[in-house]
Amino acid sequence: MVTGAASGIGRALALALADAGARVALADLQPDPLRETAAAVSARGAASFAHPVDISNEDRIGEFVALVQEHLGPIELLANVAGIFIAVPFTELSEEAWDRNIAVNLTGTFLCCRAVLPGMLVRRYGKIVNFGSELFRTGAPDAAAYAASKGGIVSFTRSLAKEVAAAGIQVNVVAPGLTDTAQPRGHLTEAQMQACAASNPMGRMGQPIDIVQPTLFFLSDHNTYITGQVLHVGGGEVCW
Numbered sequence: 001m002v003t004g005a006a007s008g009i010g011r012a013l014a015l016a017l018a019d020a021g022a023r024v025a026l027a028d029l030q031p032d033p034l035r036e037t038a039a040a041v042s043a044r045g046a047a048s049f050a051h052p053v054d055i056s057n058e059d060r061i062g063e064f065v066a067l068v069q070e071h072l073g074p075i076e077l078l079a080n081v082a083g084i085f086i087a088v089p090f091t092e093l094s095e096e097a098w099d100r101n102i103a104v105n106l107t108g109t110f111l112c113c114r115a116v117l118p119g120m121l122v123r124r125y126g127k128i129v130n131f132g133s134e135l136f137r138t139g140a141p142d143a144a145a146y147a148a149s150k151g152g153i154v155s156f157t158r159s160l161a162k163e164v165a166a167a168g169i170q171v172n173v174v175a176p177g178l179t180d181t182a183q184p185r186g187h188l189t190e191a192q193m194q195a196c197a198a199s200n201p202m203g204r205m206g207q208p209i210d211i212v213q214p215t216l217f218f219l220s221d222h223n224t225y226i227t228g229q230v231l232h233v234g235g236g237e238v239c240w
Contacts, residue, residue, distance in 0.1 A: 002027065009131075010081035016212045021046065023072040055111060102145065
């Protein structure tokens with residue numbers, strides 16, 4: 001199950017999972033791009049189920065998970081990629097904008113985990129990757145709500161990982177740096193994007209595939225003993 005599957009990192013991850021032979025459940029709020037992802041997954045010969053869903057809505061998530069299990073079977077892997085970034089100076093940050101950031105990024109992650117965990121606990125197997133951001137550690141101007149939501153995801157993940165480890169379930173965080181997708185272009189100009197890329201230790205911004213590969217490792221059976229960890233994938237921008 002991949003949230004945020006309509007574009008960017010979520011789409012790239014869904015396609016990589018399809019290439020690896022997984023049946024892929026695709027969740028996103030954007031119906032047309034979501035259908036395009038589903039078509040691309042099918043073109044790779046993989047089974048999929050795609051349905052528009054607001055991950056911040058508990059009832060909709062429950063319905064989606066039930067449909068996924070009906071169409072594809074048990075959910076063994078979950079990648080919580082979906083997220084929003086409402087960039088607002090703190091003095092202009094409304095309670096509504098704060099709540100929306102928290103609802104989608106943090107509460108959405110919680111709701112998706114809670115919806116799939118009962119089945120994982122019964123089967124004593126499951127792997128979850130929650131998506132943070134390097135900004136949870138560094139912070140940034142105009143990003144108080146976003147950084148807070150991502151910091152919450154890290155703390156949530158560390159606690160959940162310890163709670164379910166004995167049941168054979170691993171929960172980790174991938175924290176991307178600036179990545180060449182539509183999301184950062186919602187609050188950065190192209191010139192700002194390129195300036196950030198030039199200042200990166202590796203001299204470029206991340207590509208979706210850069211984020212996908214370590215995520216695939218966390219979701220794979222090669223990951224046998226790592227849980228509750230945060231992996232920064234940002235070209236060395238954060239090294240501690």
